Amino acid sequence: MPSDTSQKSFDKLPDIRAVAGLAKVSIATVSRTINGSSLVSERLKKRVWQAIDQLNYLPNTSARTLVSGRSHLMGIVVENITNPFFPELIQSFEKIAVAHGYEILIGSTNSDPAVLAKCARRMVERKVDGVAVMTFGEEEPVLDQIMHRGIPIVLAEFKLDDPNASTILLDYSTGIRAAVRHLAGLGHRNLAFLAGPRSLHSALTRENDFRAALAAAGLPLRPEWIVVCDHTLKGGIAGFEQLRRLESQPTAIVCSNDMTAIGVLRAAFLAGLRVPQELSVVGLDDVDFAEFTLPPLTTIRLSRVELARAAFEALRAQAEKPEGVHAQREFLVSTSLVVRGSTAPPPA
Amino acid sequence: MPSDTSQKSFDKLPDIRAVAGLAKVSIATVSRTINGSSLVSERLKKRVWQAIDQLNYLPNTSARTLVSGRSHLMGIVVENITNPFFPELIQSFEKIAVAHGYEILIGSTNSDPAVLAKCARRMVERKVDGVAVMTFGEEEPVLDQIMHRGIPIVLAEFKLDDPNASTILLDYSTGIRAAVRHLAGLGHRNLAFLAGPRSLHSALTRENDFRAALAAAGLPLRPEWIVVCDHTLKGGIAGFEQLRRLESQPTAIVCSNDMTAIGVLRAAFLAGLRVPQELSVVGLDDVDFAEFTLPPLTTIRLSRVELARAAFEALRAQAEKPEGVHAQREFLVSTSLVVRGSTAPPPA
């Protein structure tokens, strides 16, 4: 028997040529078939798929990317892995990407510009079809590196004046107002706010939205009840303690994120203050384990799924748009209140 | 001015040829310089780097992969994203990979063989340099697809008889014995165990190790105190309730994983049973938020960092070993007890 058409040749993985040979067509036809081109007759299509199955052929992505310029890879850059919000965001992004035939490349910056630069570099080298920059206000000129190469980009809470940059706006206001209304409805009139770092754009927005919500609800604002924390558990504990040293005490605390709220839960527990009977606590994010705290955390949900979806869609719209079209867009992701067990009427 | 050597040509991204041209060397010299080959004189090296900087050149990974066969991509396949253990494992794996100049490709199977098959396919198409299969006992023949193509593979708790498959053994026993000893030292004699699904290899091992630890500590084993759950929060709640219906009650519950333990914490709270004063609870995994529960969970730590490191090292050892060397190995990842607030002496 001649040594050519055996389906399990041991010295080489099957390539497009092997498939073409077995199916007795040209490699162009194989390529067309794989890529769903309509200009292949049913007869040949069938032969080709048969050969592909028989040889257990898988196309080589590198070769495809090299010639087509499209990698079917989407990058996502986040900041602080310590905050569970980000892993959750990545998971969502990955799931959506895979469902659309893409893979993802992850970059974590740890707020270090040098690391961000390396991330950007890796993304460009791998020829990603788009990059979602989810660092919430720590964007750097490094991003030029990406945009100058014509790679679509999507930012959270940050507008870039570039034809292939899109933006996702986050509507914290809706959720924060709902929280304040919820608390007011419960009978609270004395609300404190544990803010995030002032350097973070999103933190500042949340704080301002809280002030506005307070005003809208006709509730008084005590300057000393706004405490700047750092979005960490420890920060929440520190913020709580700072609040406790004050003469007059709030009956409810709204936090700029869930980690802070969890810190408050912890500190209140240690201080012998019962939540929600003696103190109501509200978080923001609704990280997965917000429902696992004791009591389960009432919080303002910022859906990772929605955010990830918006980011991916923005990128895909740009990546798959015909040449020259400016698909730049703005997306809006909203927030909503999730009432659980950490809020209740204030003590009589 | 002639239109050639400007550093910002607008119609095309710089390629290796452009660099060679600017540096007045051959493309081979550029390639050698980038790849750190020692056979380039300092003089030329310098010129090349200068040109690279000037042009802002970044090598094209697809081309590199295509010709070298190495992608510098590592795959990691996990199962249930619902369990926080896995995102955490992925994070660790990613961090280690990036530190070594690799990127990662994520696959989540949701215990669906068809999805696993798709994952395997994607990994092969992208020409990953190795795959870590962290599904803990749900391995499938699909993996042959990967191994037959000569791609290194590493499994958790599962030995594969293949020259490029490595295994990571998990020593649950050490941690579980420590937990039982800890409880016994506190004065507990009546320990229950909320097991994981019997179909899961790791769950079975944990259960058996618990039985052995009990025997080693000279503690009695009541068959009805071993309750099969499913490694979820809800499962933990159900398991706790099943236990409560028994006539005689344990004073401590060891759980097959943290999610189960958190379910117990929740159920105990709702039942008005105080932890740890009236009931001690121990988890297993030490997921990140185990320290955020109230009370903070005493648990047996299975380090994601260590596991990820072992997996990555196994893969890298195989991928970078010279041709023909069998680098197949076994790694051992141990467990240890982390004492927090959910354990205390039993009620008098």
Added chain:
DNA sequence: GTGAAAGCGCTAACAA
């Protein structure tokens, strides 16, 4: 509809 052939950007074998 189908096939032949020209590269995509790079590495590595071989020459010099």
Added chain:
DNA sequence: TTGTTAGCGCTTTCAC
């Protein structure tokens, strides 16, 4: 040490 050159496996004109 440095340069020349032949592909890596595929997509995509361009003919037929």
